[in-house]
Amino acid sequence: MIREITIGQYYQTDSILHRLDPRVKLIGTILYIVSIFLYRKPLPFALAALFLVLCIMLSKVPFRYMIRGLKTILFLMLFTAAFNLFLTPGEIVWSIGKLGISKEGILATVYMILRMILLIIGSSLMTLTTTPNQLTDAMEKLLWPLTKIHLPVHEVAMMMSIALRFIPILLEETDKIMKAQMARGADFESGNLLKRMKAMVPLLVPLFIAAFRRANDLAMAMEARCYQGGEGRTKMKPLRYKGRDTGAFVVLICYLAAMIVLGKGLIPIL
Amino acid sequence: MFDIRNMVHEYFRRDEEGNVTGITTAVDHVNLQVAPGDFIAILGHNGSGKSTLAKHLNAILYPSEGSVWVDGMDTRDEEKLMAIRQTTGMVFQNPDNQIIAQLVEEDVGFGPENLGVPTDEIWQRVEESLKAVGMYEYRKKSPNRLSGGQKQRVSIAGVLAMHPKCIVLDEPTAMLDPSGRREVIRAARALNDVERITVILITHYMEEVVWADHIYVMDHGKVAMEGTPKEIFSRVEELLALRLSVPQVTLLAHELKKRGLPLPAGILTRDELVKELVKLKSRR
Amino acid sequence: MPIIIDHLTHEYETGTAMAHKALEDISLQIPDGQFVGLIGHTGSGKSSLIQHLNGLLKPTDGTVYVDGEDIFDKDYELKKLRSKVGLVFQYPEHQLFEADVFTDVCYGPKNLGLDQKEIELRAYEALKKVGFPDEAFYVSPFDLSGGQKRRVAIAGVLAMKPKVLILDEPTAGLDPKGRDEILELVRQMQRELQMTVILVSHSMEDVANYVDRILVMSKGRIILDGEPAEVFTHREELEEAGLALPQVTYVVQDLQKEGFHLEGSITTVSQAADAIMKEF
Numbered sequence: 001m002i003r004e005i006t007i008g009q010y011y012q013t014d015s016i017l018h019r020l021d022p023r024v025k026l027i028g029t030i031l032y033i034v035s036i037f038l039y040r041k042p043l044p045f046a047l048a049a050l051f052l053v054l055c056i057m058l059s060k061v062p063f064r065y066m067i068r069g070l071k072t073i074l075f076l077m078l079f080t081a082a083f084n085l086f087l088t089p090g091e092i093v094w095s096i097g098k099l100g101i102s103k104e105g106i107l108a109t110v111y112m113i114l115r116m117i118l119l120i121i122g123s124s125l126m127t128l129t130t131t132p133n134q135l136t137d138a139m140e141k142l143l144w145p146l147t148k149i150h151l152p153v154h155e156v157a158m159m160m161s162i163a164l165r166f167i168p169i170l171l172e173e174t175d176k177i178m179k180a181q182m183a184r185g186a187d188f189e190s191g192n193l194l195k196r197m198k199a200m201v202p203l204l205v206p207l208f209i210a211a212f213r214r215a216n217d218l219a220m221a222m223e224a225r226c227y228q229g230g231e232g233r234t235k236m237k238p239l240r241y242k243g244r245d246t247g248a249f250v251v252l253i254c255y256l257a258a259m260i261v262l263g264k265g266l267i268p269i270l
Numbered sequence: 271m272f273d274i275r276n277m278v279h280e281y282f283r284r285d286e287e288g289n290v291t292g293i294t295t296a297v298d299h300v301n302l303q304v305a306p307g308d309f310i311a312i313l314g315h316n317g318s319g320k321s322t323l324a325k326h327l328n329a330i331l332y333p334s335e336g337s338v339w340v341d342g343m344d345t346r347d348e349e350k351l352m353a354i355r356q357t358t359g360m361v362f363q364n365p366d367n368q369i370i371a372q373l374v375e376e377d378v379g380f381g382p383e384n385l386g387v388p389t390d391e392i393w394q395r396v397e398e399s400l401k402a403v404g405m406y407e408y409r410k411k412s413p414n415r416l417s418g419g420q421k422q423r424v425s426i427a428g429v430l431a432m433h434p435k436c437i438v439l440d441e442p443t444a445m446l447d448p449s450g451r452r453e454v455i456r457a458a459r460a461l462n463d464v465e466r467i468t469v470i471l472i473t474h475y476m477e478e479v480v481w482a483d484h485i486y487v488m489d490h491g492k493v494a495m496e497g498t499p500k501e502i503f504s505r506v507e508e509l510l511a512l513r514l515s516v517p518q519v520t521l522l523a524h525e526l527k528k529r530g531l532p533l534p535a536g537i538l539t540r541d542e543l544v545k546e547l548v549k550l551k552s553r554r
Numbered sequence: 555m556p557i558i559i560d561h562l563t564h565e566y567e568t569g570t571a572m573a574h575k576a577l578e579d580i581s582l583q584i585p586d587g588q589f590v591g592l593i594g595h596t597g598s599g600k601s602s603l604i605q606h607l608n609g610l611l612k613p614t615d616g617t618v619y620v621d622g623e624d625i626f627d628k629d630y631e632l633k634k635l636r637s638k639v640g641l642v643f644q645y646p647e648h649q650l651f652e653a654d655v656f657t658d659v660c661y662g663p664k665n666l667g668l669d670q671k672e673i674e675l676r677a678y679e680a681l682k683k684v685g686f687p688d689e690a691f692y693v694s695p696f697d698l699s700g701g702q703k704r705r706v707a708i709a710g711v712l713a714m715k716p717k718v719l720i721l722d723e724p725t726a727g728l729d730p731k732g733r734d735e736i737l738e739l740v741r742q743m744q745r746e747l748q749m750t751v752i753l754v755s756h757s758m759e760d761v762a763n764y765v766d767r768i769l770v771m772s773k774g775r776i777i778l779d780g781e782p783a784e785v786f787t788h789r790e791e792l793e794e795a796g797l798a799l800p801q802v803t804y805v806v807q808d809l810q811k812e813g814f815h816l817e818g819s820i821t822t823v824s825q826a827a828d829a830i831m832k833e834f
Contacts, residue, residue, distance in 0.1 A: 011371065012410060113738070131372050160550035161558035165372050168414055179610045180649040183641040184710060185633060185665030202661065217367035224328055224360040225428065226352055226384040236392045315729040316700055417596065444727050447596045447756045449796050474729040475756060515730030518759060518801035518823055525827040540801060544808045551814070551833065 009168075011128040017059040018129045021245045026028070029126040035256060038120045039263035040111050047262055048118055051255050053124070061128045069124035070117065077116055084109040106256035112238050132164035134237070141239050154230030170211060177206050271436055271468050272304040272327060276336035277489075279322050296322040298491035299336070303471065306435065309462045311479035312472045314488035315513035319474050323488070328358040341435060356385060359429030361440040365421035374416075374424050375400070375409040380517045381432040392431075399430040402465070403457045419450025423457050434469035434515070437461065443473060450528065451475070476509070477517050480538045487512060504535035519543050555638065555717045555750070557584040557607060566604055576602040578774040581617070584718075584752070586593050589744050591761035591782075592754045594771035597798035600754050601644075602719045603771070606780035607752075608641040620718075639810070640716030644723045646707030650695040654830065655706050656681070662714040680713035683747075684739060693791055701732040705739070713744070716748040719743070725760060737764060758786070759800040762821040770795060783819025800827040 017025070036048050056063060070077075090104030127135070140157035147153050178188065181202045190201050261267060279297035281312055296319045303311050314320040324330040326338045331343040341357050343350040358383075362368050371377035375396050382392045403423040413421055422442050428490045429437055443451040455471075455478050462469045471478065479485055480486040485502045487495035489512050497500055502509070506516050506524040516524070521538040523546075531550060535541050564577040575709045576599045587689075594600040605611040606618055607634045617626045623662065625635050628791060639830070643649070651657035657675040681691065684705040690698070695706055704724070709732050711719070721740060725733040741764050744751045755761050768785045771776035771793035778785050785792075806820050809830070816829040 010412070012412070043821075072380055077490045087298075133372050133376055161372070162370065165370065165413075169366055176643065177649055179605065180641075180643040180646065182610060183608055183643070183715065184649075184662040185636050185637060187633075187665065202649070202651045206649050210648060214364075215368045217362065218370070220330060220367035221360070221362055222370060222380075224330060224362075224431065225354060227380075228352070228384065232386045233289040233383050233385050234388060234392065236383055236389060236396070237378060238389055315731055448798060449595065476730075513729060513731035513756060517736070519805060520825055521823050522802055522805060522830075525823060529827060529831055532829075540805055540808065543805055544812065546828065547809060547814075548812050 006247060009127065010131045011061045011065055012025050013031055013060045015060040015129070016244065017125075019244065020129075020132050020248055021241055022134035023142055023239060024245045024252075025126050025130050025133065025147075026138045026142065026250045028248065029123055031252060031256060033119055033120050036115050036122075038259065040107075041263060043262045044259050045111075045114055045118075046254075047258060048113075052118060052122055055125060056121075056247055059125060059129050062123070066121045066124050069120050073116070073120060077113060080116075081109050081113055082184065133161050135195050136161040136164075137235070137237070137239060154233075158230075166211075166214065169214070170207070173210050174203070174207055177203055177210075189224075271306045271308070271341060272302065272470075273339040274300055274302040274323075274326070274336070274385065275339075275484045276325065277323075277333045277338055278321075278335035280334045295331075296491055297326075300488075300491070300493055302486065302493070305466060306468055307462075307466045307491065308468055308471045309459070309481065309483045310468075311485045311512060312470065312488060313474060313479060313484035313485060314472075315474060318488040318512075319491035320488045321440055322491075323500065324360070324470070327438050328360050328435075329354045330360070336405050349442060352385075356432055357435050359432055359434040359437045361429055361437065361442050363424065363444050365389065365400060365418050365445065368415040368425050369421060369428075372412055373409070373505065374411050377424060378409075378428045378431050378471065381428055385432060385473060392460050394404075395431040395433070396427075399427040400424075402425045402430055402461065417450060418446045419453035421449070422454045424453070425459070426457055426461070430467075434467065436470065438470045438472070440472050441474070442471075443475060451478070452517045474514060476503075476515060478518075481516075485516070489513075499538055500536035502536075503538055555621045556586055557639075557718065558619040559603075559606075559616075559782045560619065561585070562603075562606060562618060563615040564599075564606065564611060565614040575774050577606070580584060580774075580776055582769070582776060582779065584750060586717075587748050587751055588750055588767060589765045590743070590750075590752045591765035591768045592752055592771065593756065593758060593761065593797060595756060595769060598771040598795070600771050601722060601776040601783075602774075604641060604722060604752065604754060604773045608639050609635050611642070611707060633666070635715050636656070639718045639720065640711040640714055640715055642708055642711050642719070642721045643790075644726055645698075646710075646724075647695070647700070647703035650703065650710075653694060655686070655695050655698075658706060659709045659713050662710050666714060667675050676713045676715065677709070680709040683712055683743060684709045696796075701728055701735065704728070704732075704736065708736075708739075711790060716749070718752070720754070720765070722754045723756070724753070725755070733760070741808040754826075756797070758792075758797060758803075761777070762786075762800050770797065781819070782821045786821060 056066060085101055085105050086099050088105035090102035092100040092102050094101045114189045124262055136157040141175055143153045186199060186202055274357045275287045276293065277297055277300050281294045281296055283292040283294060294359050300323060312320045312323065313443050322331065326333060326345065327340065329351055340354045342418065343354050345354055369377050372381050378396045378399055382395050400409055401548060403426050405420060405427060406421050408416065413424060442454050447453065458469050458471060459481060461467045473479065480499050482499055485499055486493050487502065494512055495505065495508060503520050505521065509516055519540050520537060523533050523543050527533050533546050537546065559580055559582050560578055560581045563575060565573055567573050579713050580603065592600050602611060606613060611805040612626060617624050620635060620638060623630060625818060650658050652661065656677055659680055660673050663676045668701065686705055686709060694813055695703060724736050724740065728736065737760060740753065743749065753761055753765060768780065768782050769776055770785060770792065776790055777795060779790060786799050791801060792799060799822060803821065806816050806826055810816055814833050818829065820826050820829055
């Protein structure tokens with residue numbers, strides 16, 4: 001079950017999207033997310049969905065991988081949907097007791113869900129086509145100006161990339177410890193909140209110890225390989241913009257322009 | 271290559287408040303010389319001090335007494351630290367805890383990146399190193415999808431890409447299954463045979479040290495035995511007393527000798543034993 | 555308390571492109587008090603199999619009967635099963651969490667809902683059984699040596715008084731002496747407590763000396779099942795499954811090819827020595 005969490009997992013294949021500079025993908029994803037929050041009209045949403053579908057097709061990543069990311073936040077989605085549905089004031093169309101559903105509520109819910117779906121799939125698309133290392137490289141490079149004000153940009157980037165590498169390992173470890181304690185009769189599922197929290201101790205203590213042991217080992221291994229922080233390091237895969245990246249920026253700008261045109265209703269016939 | 275002189279390593283034991291409650295001597299007056307191109311094995315049970323000794327070879331630890339010289343450099347000389355670590359590469363026990371990157375090739379490139387090697391040369395080194403351990407076709411894979419033996423080979427490649435003169439393998443096979451163990455030992459032997467890299471293998475599996483040029487057996491922080499594999503393996507009783515086990519072939523030869531068969535000392539391989547037994551039988 | 559495994563199949567990631575069968579149509583019986591060695595290469599399915607016996611994994615198809623009861627029946631109480639079938643995971647010391655050894659061993663029996671006196675009695679007996687010294691009962695488990703930690707972890711399962719004890723690679727990461735000590739301990743417990751023991755390993759040499767029966771797994775199936783000497787005659791199948799015979803078996807087979815008449819089942823060094831000496 002734990003292996004199924006796909007957010008942050010790289011899908012290995014060769015596509016134009018995989019080959020794009022990660023900075024383009026990072027900026028692109030941020031702009032895309034902004035774009036879906038700009039307007040609440042059907043046409044811009046149709047365009048945003050179309051754009052995303054085209055990107056997914058270009059990425060050669062099977063569609064079900066995008067869906068998996070959604071599963072993990074299904075609960076959150078239903079929860080916010082319910083909130084929107086019942087708590088938006090307006091013209092009531094249907095009601096049970098004190099709870100009423102308004103027309104505005106339905107609309108708000110539909111848009112909210114659409115936004116969340118586009119947002120999650122959009123960002124999964126980035127993480128599925130970009131290795132976390134490329135991503136942290138991109139962040140490091142984009143945030144580099146901040147070193148001027150003494151922010152440890154390289155260190156933070158390194159920390160993130162290591163964290164990402166160890167997440168699957170620690171998840172597997174959690175699964176293993178959980179099973180081992182269950183074999184000793186542990187019960188993680190029943191009882192009230194307090195009881196459940198207490199039941200977590202046999203899981204959390206070994207997990208923390210394991211994490212510290214790994215951190216210790218890793219620090220030693222990095223030192224043994226001459227790691228001394230960002231200074232004097234060269235890059236195996238330095239980031240350089242290529243022709244296709246410029247192309248991607250152009251596409252992105254066109255998309256945003258189209259979004260604004262549609263959103264503002266600048267073309268009267270639509 | 272290495273010159274360890276009268277080296278002592280002590281750990282302070284501390285109580286909860288951090289007060290020193292005692293001293294543990296992990297390595298106790300060890301002298302050890304290694305020539306370039308050697309394949310050296312250091313054997314010992316858990317807690318015999320062998321891993322502590324290994325960590326001195328690339329200045330992760332410093333001697334409490336005595337000195338450790340790596341290729342003419344004193345490990346306590348802070349200015350030489352990076353040079354020492356580049357000269358001696360380390361591969362550790364847990365395959366998961368020493369791979370830093372998300373892709374095999376990026377991990378192998380990590381060392382050269384730290385050394386400030388130009389980009390084109392990093393790629394060259396990564397390719398050479400992965401080919402040397404037979405992992406080139408896995409270069410685009412995530413380390414999480416590899417077997418334990420493969421992960422350890424990637425770690426060896428990661429060290430190799432730093433162009434070291436020596437590789438120290440600190441129990442690289444302790445967490446692997448038999449086929450993973452074979453893979454790693456084969457890779458280590460190839461480096462020594464083909465690239466003439468000095469290899470120091472730390473282990474408690476006797477089967478893995480049959481090919482070593484020289485073996486040191488450690489116990490209680492001291493060198494308890496040393497010699498060629500033949501010499502060491504002929505001292506079966508002593509090895510057993512040092513909490514080590516002997517390969518079944520050697521054990522069988524020893525048992526047969528005890529029961530009166532005139533077999534030569536220090537039989538290491540199955541073929542040797544069978545040949546000797548056939549020879550003995552034909553004489554009767 | 556016999557175990558019957560009935561056409562057990564387990565598939566991971568069913569319905570995706572990554573679907574693969576970890577276990578495929580496994581049927582076998584393990585009678586009371588048997589000492590079984592379960593051998594297989596990493597990824598052969600042995601870990602998946604033992605997790606079914608303890609109800610930690612649910613089968614895709616087929617089932618397991620313990621004591622005549624279907625453990626995957628929805629009315630079956632898994633807690634009851636956990637006190638019958640004890641499972642010691644690989645590197646079990648990684649699950650220790652209490653401040654002292656004794657309390658940690660109490661964790662299992664406490665989960666069974668026993669009264670305090672019984673819990674402590676069981677913990678005490680279990681620690682004695684694994685040869686743990688009295689004076690270290692209140693030491694933090696994290697201050698122990700690797701071999702000692704492992705003993706404590708085994709005691710933690712033993713304190714639940716299982717009738718069946720399953721150990722997943724109990725010797726992994728230990729040095730040779732530590733390995734022999736743990737194996738010897740398991741044998742002794744098996745005899746004294748009349749338990750059924752399933753020992754999972756990837757080393758034939760480790761189990762050959764101890765077990766009554768060897769099960770060899772490869773690619774999710776049981777490919778060989780029999781007494782050690784019988785199983786070792788299937789050299790090709792074993793090598794194909796990525797496993798090696800004990801070195802002595804190879805020596806014996808080589809000698810037989812050279813015209814030695816070595817009789818009987820030979821799986822250990824001393825048996826081999828006996829047989830060879832008869833030739834001189």
